[in-house]
Amino acid sequence: MTKGASASALARSVRHGDLSALECVTQALEALATPASGAAVTDRLEDSARQQATQLDTCRERGETLGPLAGVPFAVKENICTLDGRSACGSRSLAGHRSPFEATAVDRLRRAGAIMVAKTCCDEFGMGSSGEHCAWGPTTNPWDPERVPGGSSSGSAIVVARGAVPLALGSDTGGSARQPAAFCGLVGVKPNYGRVSRWGLVAFASSLDTIAPMTRTVSDAALALRVMAGHDPHDESSSSRPVPDFESSLGKGVSGLRVGLIREFRGHDSLHPAIAVAVDRAARDLEAAGAELREISLPVASYGLPIYYLLSSAEASSNLSRYDGVRYGVRSQGGDDLLGMYEKTRGESLGPEVKRRIMLGTYALSAGYYDEYYGRALRARAVLRSQVERQHRELDLLLCPTTPQPAFRLGEKTREPLEMYEGDLFTVLASLTGQPALTIPAPERVGGLPLGVQLIARPFDEMTLFRAARTLEQAGFRSGSLEPESGQNS
C-alpha cells in the first residue's frame, strides 16, 4: 500500500491519521527484507525504527504537531554516521563500526519526523562508480541484474528504486549520488557544497563531499533538502545562507529562464545516442515551457576529470590516514613493529580502489610533485570555477547528460579504472565548482535501462534547479515502475 508512495504523500497520510507511522515503517522494513533489496542493506534497523514509529504515533494521538516528514521511512548510506546501525563505509577497516554521534543531516530528518529504517552499502569510502568496490560484495541494478547500480551510493539508489523507501541519503563527491540515481531511474540532488552540514559524513574529499537526497520525485528531493539544509556550527564549511522553502516555489515553471546546453558534453564521443536524445528532449521541453535555450561552449570542462581525480585523491590520502588500526576499526595481528602493524593493517583492510587513490593522492602531494600535480589542479579548479561563473552571468541553468552511458555490466570496467573514471566526466563539473546539480530520469529507457539528464544551477540556487526539474517531471521525465521483484533474481 505504501510501497512506491512519495515521502510527502506518506507524511500527509500520517499527519492526517490515515496511516500510522508504524504501518509505514513496517512495510518499509518488510520490503527491505526481500532478497533483492536486502543485498543493498548493511543494517536493517527493525527495533529502533519500530520504536520511533510507535512514539510518533503516540505523539499524534496526543494531538502534537508532527513534522513535515512524519513517519517517512528513509535509508542512509553507510558512510554517514548514525547512532543506530553500523557506519562501516563499505570498508573492512571499519567492519562493525558504530558511531557515537549522528550526522546533522540525519538528525534533522529525524526531527522532522522521518524514521531511519536501514543503512545501505556503498563503494568503499565513497570511491567507485559501480558498487563493485564495496567490501561486502557487489550489488546489482534493479532494472537489470546483469548490470551495476552505479556508485558509490549504490545501496541507497537500489532501495529507493525498488520502492522500499521514498527517500535515501547518498553522498556525492564527484557524482556518487547523481550517477547511481541516473542508472536506477531516480531524482538525485547534489546540493551546493556547504548547503548541508558534513558533520557525520565520513570524509573522502572534504572540499567536494556533499550529502545528497535520492528520491523518486522532485518534490520529495526538495522537501528533504529543505529539512537538512542550513548552517551547522559543527561544520565550518556549512553555509549560513537562509534556506528557501523549495517546495512552495516548485510550480513556478521556467518561463524566462535562460538555459545553456554545454556543447562539449552534448557532443562528446563517449555519449550514448539515446542519452543525447534525452538531453535534446529536455531542452525542447524546457523551451516549450518558456525557457530560453542557448548552446554554449565550455572547453575547460574537459579538464574536469584530471582536476577532480588529483584533488579528490590528494584529500583522500590524508582523510584515510586515520584508518591505521590504532584506535578503532580493524587491526591486523602479526606486524613486527609499529610500521609493520600499519602496513599489515592498511594492506589487509583497505580495498584496491581505495589504495589506488591513496597512492595517487600521496604522490600528487609529495615534495617535488606538489606544484606539478596538486598545485596545478588547484589552480585549474579556480580557472574552471571562474569560467563557469562567467557563463552564469547570462545563464540560470546548464543542461547536460548525467552520465555518458547507461548502467554498464558487472565486471565490465573493474579492470580498467580509467574507463570507470571517465564515466564521471559530466558530474565532476558541478562538484569542482561547488554549485548545485540534479539528475532526473528521462522518459525513455534504452534496453530497459533508465537514462539521466543533468541540470546545474548558479551557486546556492537549488530553487531554480527544482523548478526546472519539476517542469521536466510534468513533461514526462520520470521513470516507470519496476517489474515486480519476483521476476528478478538476486
Place this chain on the structure above:
Amino acid sequence: MSEFQAVIGLEVHTQLKTRTKIFCRCEIAPGGEANRRICPVCAGLPGALPALNREAVRLGVRAALALGADVQRESAWARKNYFYPDLPKGYQITQHQQPLAIGGAVEIDPPEASARSIALERLHLEEDAGKLLHGRSAQREFGSGLSGVDLNRCGVPLAEIVSRPEIRSPDEAVLVLEELRSILRVTGVSHGDMEQGSLRCDANVSVHRPGEPLGTRVEIKNLNSFRHLRRALAYEIERQSALRADGGSVAHETRLWDEARRCTRAMRSKEEEHDYRYFPEPDLPTLRVDDRLLAEAVTDMPELPRALRERLVREYALEKADAYRLVLNRGYAAFFEELARGVNHPRLAAKWTLMEVTRLLRERGEKITESAIRPGMLAEVLRMLEQGVISTLSAKRVLQACCDGASPAEIVDRLDLRQITDPEEMEALCETVLAASPEEVASYRAGNRALRAHFIGQVMRQSGGRANPVLADRILARQLASRHGPSDGDGRGTP
C-alpha cells in the same frame, strides 16, 4: 676560545591558556585519567570535523602583538601528514604557508651585556598531539604491559614561535627563551611552564668561521628546561666545532638531547625526514582576524617586560641588573612595586625582594603571588630598618618570623629586637667589649686598625644583633682613641 662562531635559532611551542581545546569543546586540564577528555573530534573519529575555538586565535593574536609581530588579517590552515599513534587523524592541523603572524622580535637586555633584538620569523597556531605511554605508566592507565596512547592532550592549542637564526651563544638562547616566556606569561597567553610542557623548545644550531658562509644546520629536540637548552647548545657547538676543526663536516640531521648522558644523539638524517605533504586544510575556512578580534586581543595588555624594566630603572633608580631580575618573574616586579610605595629607599627594597624574599620563598616552597609574605609587611620591616629601630640582622629575623602571621612590630617587641640607640647603653656595651679584649686593644693601638671590624662584630654579638653598628663604630673609635681608657665618653653620635 674557538675560531668558530655559533648561529642559533629557536622554535618554541607554547600552550595557549584556553579553557577548551582548539577544534572541539573538550576541557583542558593537566593530569587525570588517560583518554577521559576526548571526543569524536579530537580522537579523530570518522565523520567528525574541526570547529575553531576563537579564544585560541585571540590568545595567538595577543602573543603576536606583544612580540611586535605583524598579525595577518587572513591566514590559512594546513594539514601536516604523518603516521604516529599519538596523532589520531594521521595529520596535524597547523598553519604552513600563511601563518597567523609574521616578524616581530624578542629584545634581550642583559645587565652584563649590551641589548640585542632577536628577530622572529613567524608565529602560527596548531593543535597538539597525544602522548604515548610505555612501561609502568601504561600499566597504570591500561592495566597491561603494552604501550598505550593517551589522547587527552590531542587538540590542545599551541602557538609555535620561530626565531631567526640570530642567536650567538647558549647564554643568549636562554635569555631569549626567558624573555619570551616572560612575555607569554605576563600577557596571559600561556602558563609558560617548561616542566608541565606548556612551553617547549627545539633549537637549530650551526657553526662557521666569521666571514664565511653559515655552516650546516642541526636541529636539536627534547630541550625541556633552560638547563637542557644551555647544555645541549654548548655541547652541540663544541661537537660541531671540533668536527670542523678536524676537517670533518657536519651532517644535516635532527639530534636528540640526552640529559642522562649529557650529549646529543642523532635521531634521523635529512634523508629520513618525513615528507609531510602539507596542503590546505579543506575543513576550515580562511582564518580572518577582524577589527573586533584585534581589539579583544589588545584589551588590558599589560606593560611588556622591556618597558617595565626601563620604567623600574627610571622611576625607582634601580640598578639595571636588579630591574632585569625583578621582571623575569612578573610576580616579583609586582611585589616590588607595591613594596616600593611604602618605603623611602626603593633600591634597598629591590635588593630585599631579590635576596631575602627569594630565599624565604625557596625555604617555604611558596610562589610569590601566593605567599604569606606580603609587600606591606616587608615595607613595615624596612621602614623600621630605615628609621634605625632595628638592625639589618634583626630585620631579617623579623621578616622570617612574620611569615607566620604576626605583625612586624609585634615581633620586634616579642623578641626584643629594638635597636640599641641609647648612647649610654651603647657606651657601656662598648666598654665591656674592649675591657674583655685587652690584647686586641693593645694591638689596635699599636696600629692594627683592621681590628675595628672585630670590635664591632663583638658589640653586635653581645647585643644579640640589636646594636646600631654605625653608632657602635663611632663610640668604639672614640673609646679606642682615648688615652685614658674607655670610660670618658661624651654621648655624641646618637642617630
